[in-house]
Amino acid sequence: MSSQASWVPSNVDLDRASPARIYDYLLGGGWNFAADRAVAQQAIAAMPWVRDLARYNRQFLSRAVNFCATAGVRQFLDLGSGMPTAKSVHEIAREVDPSCRVVYVEREPVAVAHSELILSTIEGTGIIEADMCDIDLVLGHPVTRRLFDLDEPVAVIMASSLHYVLDAEVAEATVAGYLDEVVPDSYLVLSHIADNEGVGSSEVRGLVELSKATTSAGVARSREWIGGLLADLEVAEPGLVYTSQWRPDNHLRLVTDLPVHASLLAAVARRP
Numbered sequence: 001m002s003s004q005a006s007w008v009p010s011n012v013d014l015d016r017a018s019p020a021r022i023y024d025y026l027l028g029g030g031w032n033f034a035a036d037r038a039v040a041q042q043a044i045a046a047m048p049w050v051r052d053l054a055r056y057n058r059q060f061l062s063r064a065v066n067f068c069a070t071a072g073v074r075q076f077l078d079l080g081s082g083m084p085t086a087k088s089v090h091e092i093a094r095e096v097d098p099s100c101r102v103v104y105v106e107r108e109p110v111a112v113a114h115s116e117l118i119l120s121t122i123e124g125t126g127i128i129e130a131d132m133c134d135i136d137l138v139l140g141h142p143v144t145r146r147l148f149d150l151d152e153p154v155a156v157i158m159a160s161s162l163h164y165v166l167d168a169e170v171a172e173a174t175v176a177g178y179l180d181e182v183v184p185d186s187y188l189v190l191s192h193i194a195d196n197e198g199v200g201s202s203e204v205r206g207l208v209e210l211s212k213a214t215t216s217a218g219v220a221r222s223r224e225w226i227g228g229l230l231a232d233l234e235v236a237e238p239g240l241v242y243t244s245q246w247r248p249d250n251h252l253r254l255v256t257d258l259p260v261h262a263s264l265l266a267a268v269a270r271r272p
């Protein structure tokens with residue numbers, strides 16, 4: 001057993017890698033342990049561009065949050081928020097309007113502990129330790145009730161988190177359930193690992209295989225299945241595309257033919 005730092009929650013097995021901490025390591029964060037770094041190195045071997053995949057996902061999230069805030073959304077529900085390594089959703093949204101409120105939801109104890117530490121002094125933000133599929137718990141939680149007015153639009157964010165919900169029916173019901181509970185002009189922000197593209201598909205399979213050794217296995221799904229989640233929504237241009245192709249900035253426009261772009265599908269859609 002590795003030695004446990006005082007800030008690490010006592011229920012965490014440091015010898016078992018977790019996707020939240022692997023992702024933190026891939027993004028250059030420091031909230032990870034030897035077991036996470038070992039699996040991250042295997043992930044880099046399985047998919048040499050996996051660091052870019054993580055960065056492009058974060059950059060998509062940033063552009064998508066900016067898009068929703070610019071459209072008038074002031075409440076953001078970040079489901080499977082991860083470690084606050086990179087610029088967090090409240091920082092991005094508050095560049096548009098400082099009054100934006102953000103509820104983070106995470107089930108990984110280290111990510112929750114770290115988020116609590118960071119958010120405790122930031123008004124208008126909060127973290128809930130929960131399974132994001134428990135919609136009643138999340139929306140009825142005192143943190144949500146304190147920060148959100150559910151009669152106002154909410155951006156429901158599932159960035160690179162829904163593919164850890166292995167049961168497809170539960171995953172579909174989770175997306176539909178949140179969208180049922182929020183008012184028109186709310187948004188879904190989604191990115192999900194895809195399994196049906198030629199470029200990079202064997203690397204995606206390698207990543208999925210590796211995830212089975214972590215606290216939370218993942219699953220890649222078809223473009224059709226991912227697109228089906230958006231069926232009752234107004235999908236913003238350019239539609240369901242790879243993270244880097246979603247309203248790219250100038251830098252991304254230069255590099256859109258690399259295989260990194262063929263792994264994570266992304267979309268932003270409005271609830272009519």
Ligand SMILES: C[S@@+](CC[C@H](N)C(=O)[O-])C[C@H]1O[C@@H](n2cnc3c(N)ncnc32)[C@H](O)[C@@H]1O
Nearest residue numbers: 020080081082106107108131132159160161164
């Ligand atoms: C790859 S990270 C993505 C983090 C962040 N959303 C982003 O896009 O940068 C996926 C996160 O989802 C969390 N997660 C997976 N399934 C979850 C669930 N059912 N409930 C809450 N969190 C979950 C994991 O613990 C992990 O931190």
